[in-house]
Amino acid sequence: MTSDPGLSHLLGRLGAIEDRIRRLVAARRAVDPQPDDPFRGLYLSDELIDRMLEGAPGIPEWSDASARLAACEQAADMAEAAGHPVRLRRLADEFGLAPIDVDLLVIALAADLDPRFERFFGYLNDDVGRRRPSVTVALELCGVPLTNAADRARLLTGPLVAGGLVIVEDEDRPLPGRAVRVPDRVVGHLLGDDTPDRALDGVLVEGVEIEWGDDRRLRNALAGGIRLMYLRETATGSGEAIARRALRANGLGTVQVDLPRLGREADAAGLARLAVREARLTGRGIVGSPVTLETEPGLIEVLADSPRPTVLVGEPTWDPGWFRELPAMDDVEASTTEERTALWSRALGPAADGLDIAAATAQFRLRPEQVLRASATARTQASLTVTGEVTAADLAAGARAENASALDRLARRVTPRVGWGDLVLPGATMEALREIEVRARHREQVLGDWGMRPGGGRGHGVVGLFAGDSGTGKTMSAEVVAGELGLDLYVIDLSSVVDKYIGETEKNLERIFVAAAGTNAVLLFDEADAVFGKRSDVKDAHDRYANVESAYLLQRMETFDGLAILATNLRANIDEAFTRRLDVIVDFPMPDAAHRTRLWDRSLGTRLRRGDDLDLVFLGDAFELAGGAIRSAAVTAAYLAAADEGVVRMRHLVQAVHREYRKLGRLLVEREFGPYWSEVVGR
Numbered sequence: 001m002t003s004d005p006g007l008s009h010l011l012g013r014l015g016a017i018e019d020r021i022r023r024l025v026a027a028r029r030a031v032d033p034q035p036d037d038p039f040r041g042l043y044l045s046d047e048l049i050d051r052m053l054e055g056a057p058g059i060p061e062w063s064d065a066s067a068r069l070a071a072c073e074q075a076a077d078m079a080e081a082a083g084h085p086v087r088l089r090r091l092a093d094e095f096g097l098a099p100i101d102v103d104l105l106v107i108a109l110a111a112d113l114d115p116r117f118e119r120f121f122g123y124l125n126d127d128v129g130r131r132r133p134s135v136t137v138a139l140e141l142c143g144v145p146l147t148n149a150a151d152r153a154r155l156l157t158g159p160l161v162a163g164g165l166v167i168v169e170d171e172d173r174p175l176p177g178r179a180v181r182v183p184d185r186v187v188g189h190l191l192g193d194d195t196p197d198r199a200l201d202g203v204l205v206e207g208v209e210i211e212w213g214d215d216r217r218l219r220n221a222l223a224g225g226i227r228l229m230y231l232r233e234t235a236t237g238s239g240e241a242i243a244r245r246a247l248r249a250n251g252l253g254t255v256q257v258d259l260p261r262l263g264r265e266a267d268a269a270g271l272a273r274l275a276v277r278e279a280r281l282t283g284r285g286i287v288g289s290p291v292t293l294e295t296e297p298g299l300i301e302v303l304a305d306s307p308r309p310t311v312l313v314g315e316p317t318w319d320p321g322w323f324r325e326l327p328a329m330d331d332v333e334a335s336t337t338e339e340r341t342a343l344w345s346r347a348l349g350p351a352a353d354g355l356d357i358a359a360a361t362a363q364f365r366l367r368p369e370q371v372l373r374a375s376a377t378a379r380t381q382a383s384l385t386v387t388g389e390v391t392a393a394d395l396a397a398g399a400r401a402e403n404a405s406a407l408d409r410l411a412r413r414v415t416p417r418v419g420w421g422d423l424v425l426p427g428a429t430m431e432a433l434r435e436i437e438v439r440a441r442h443r444e445q446v447l448g449d450w451g452m453r454p455g456g457g458r459g460h461g462v463v464g465l466f467a468g469d470s471g472t473g474k475t476m477s478a479e480v481v482a483g484e485l486g487l488d489l490y491v492i493d494l495s496s497v498v499d500k501y502i503g504e505t506e507k508n509l510e511r512i513f514v515a516a517a518g519t520n521a522v523l524l525f526d527e528a529d530a531v532f533g534k535r536s537d538v539k540d541a542h543d544r545y546a547n548v549e550s551a552y553l554l555q556r557m558e559t560f561d562g563l564a565i566l567a568t569n570l571r572a573n574i575d576e577a578f579t580r581r582l583d584v585i586v587d588f589p590m591p592d593a594a595h596r597t598r599l600w601d602r603s604l605g606t607r608l609r610r611g612d613d614l615d616l617v618f619l620g621d622a623f624e625l626a627g628g629a630i631r632s633a634a635v636t637a638a639y640l641a642a643a644d645e646g647v648v649r650m651r652h653l654v655q656a657v658h659r660e661y662r663k664l665g666r667l668l669v670e671r672e673f674g675p676y677w678s679e680v681v682g683r
Contacts, residue, residue, distance in 0.1 A: 135176050200275060229311045239332045254286075300322045487521050654676040
């Protein structure tokens with residue numbers, strides 16, 4: 001006998017069932033016309049048919065076979081009184097099983113505990129190939145007839161079947177001949193093993209205990225018997241963390257369900273029921289997150305219908321159509337910059353000594369659990385270096401690793417590789433760019449913690465306008481701003497956004513904004529006047545719908561929580577209503593002679609060998625080119641130099657300018673080329 005009281009109770013109940021089987025086998029043998037037939041169960045003899053025609057056997061009476069069962073239950077009473085858990089009893093209480101249900105459960109799992117029962121059931125089924133109890137045998141061992149509708153329903157719709165404790169197989173057969181079995185997970189639980197069902201791998205996630213947020217309202221609601229809660233969280237709050245803390249405060253563990261992963265599974269509803277069974281078996285609460293507008297309502301219904309305390313977490317407002325009952329609802333507050341800094345510090349520990357964590361992480365909008373994952377990623381990244389010390393760049397890499405991948409399918413991602421030192425711009429322009437960086441870095445503190453943009457559902461976003469001719473450095477400046485903030489740059493291809501069909505452009509933009517909401521990145525709308533252009537007087541239906549599109553964008557930019565940069569060659573084309581909602585406007589003028597000289601020097605770089613005859617001052621003074629054209633000409637000169645001894649000379653640069661003029665459609669004037677005119681004549 002085992003020392004585990006719960007297992008002893010289960011085996012005792014199994015022994016009581018074995019007693020019934022012995023008596024049932026003896027009763028069958030007494031009227032069996034061919035008890036010694038070696039081919040029994042493989043064919044139907046005339047004698048057997050005759051016996052069957054005589055009528056169905058009577059239902060056994062088991063009331064006088066309960067001595068072992070009574071002793072088993074008495075031992076279980078003593079074990080529980082001594083504080084020892086008896087799993088079969090706890091399972092019966094949780095799933096609302098009647099005594100006959102418990103008997104049916106033990107009968108169904110008998111062969112999983114003792115292989116002798118396979119042969120017993122083969123004999124009782126009169127079929128050596130059917131080694132599990134049939135519905136007929138199971139009910140017969142419980143002393144109830146097949147014609148009893150209530151007891152028959154126990155193996156159709158009763159708590160055993162509804163709770164996933166018993167599976168009735170062979171649906172193509174009549175009910176009496178169907179096999180009854182207990183899933184391996186339930187058998188394992190009764191034996192003391194609480195490893196979740198392998199079918200739930202990836203669907204159930206291990207949540208992290210985070211000491212953040214105020215869980216008092218949820219904790220009190222759960223203590224008061226509220227079974228279903230919905231937490232509506234903000235972009236930097238964590239309903240998961242609060243739910244886990246509140247459940248723990250009420251003495252409950254957590255079964256955490258990844259709803260997006262669950263929704264991608266072929267049998268999502270079936271897996272949701274397995275998750276509910278897991279919570280009931282282990283006596284834990286359920287946390288399902290994140291609920292989105294794309295979440296299948298049927299999955300929400302399965303989880304919400306669980307008798308265990310269930311907390312669903314998401315950003316959308318609760319839809320009454322998701323479930324027949326309205327849950328208790330609460331809003332999760334956003335985390336403050338100070339709280340996130342404290343989380344970063346605790347997670348990084350001594351590895352970040354000497355690092356200004358607040359300054360390095362203020363620009364990242366992360367949930368508390370994302371902060372912990374980003375910290376782990378940063379430590380891993382730092383381990384690749386010689387010193388192993390965590391730097392601001394490692395923190396940025398950890399934060400970017402938390403970015404959702406949806407935006408990659410809608411925009412082109414650019415990893416910033418330039419800094420302030422690579423820009424050659426006037427002082428006023430540089431000052432405006434640094435203002436964008438400051439706003440983006442401290443927006444959570446100013447707009448969130450200090451509430452400096454209250455009311456109207458306004459977001460925590462920063463929107464800037466870059467206006468200037470092509471090639472004046474708008475895209476490069478956006479890359480610099482993103483790089484200084486430790487963010488990726490996503491360039492929106494407006495050709496894939498604008499659609500001739502009414503309403504499609506708005507849908508495409510909405511996908512981008514939704515994807516960007518979960519991403520720490522900079523959005524660059526190049527040629528922004530294509531979608532942010534001025535509204536016009538309504539003369540026909542096209543004008544009306546064009547104005548509707550602009551109105552949608554005005555509203556969407558108002559609620560945007562990210563960092564967006566609108567780039568345009570024609571500032572006058574941007575609607576004034578958009579201009580009013582812009583945080584910073586940066587003008588990019590054409591470079592003057594001094595700036596052009598510096599641009600030539602930067603564009604040629606430091607790796608390309610330069611000839612003694614280079615006159616960059618002449619190039620800056622003579623040729624009025626934008627920075628983009630100068631960089632293009634420098635690349636052309638480098639190719640010419642590669643084909644000519646690998647040293648760039650003045651003739652290569654002049655020839656490159658000549659080619660750039662031809663690309664731009666500009667006239668060649670001898671006065672501009674001065675002493676180098678001969679290098680381009682006849683080309």
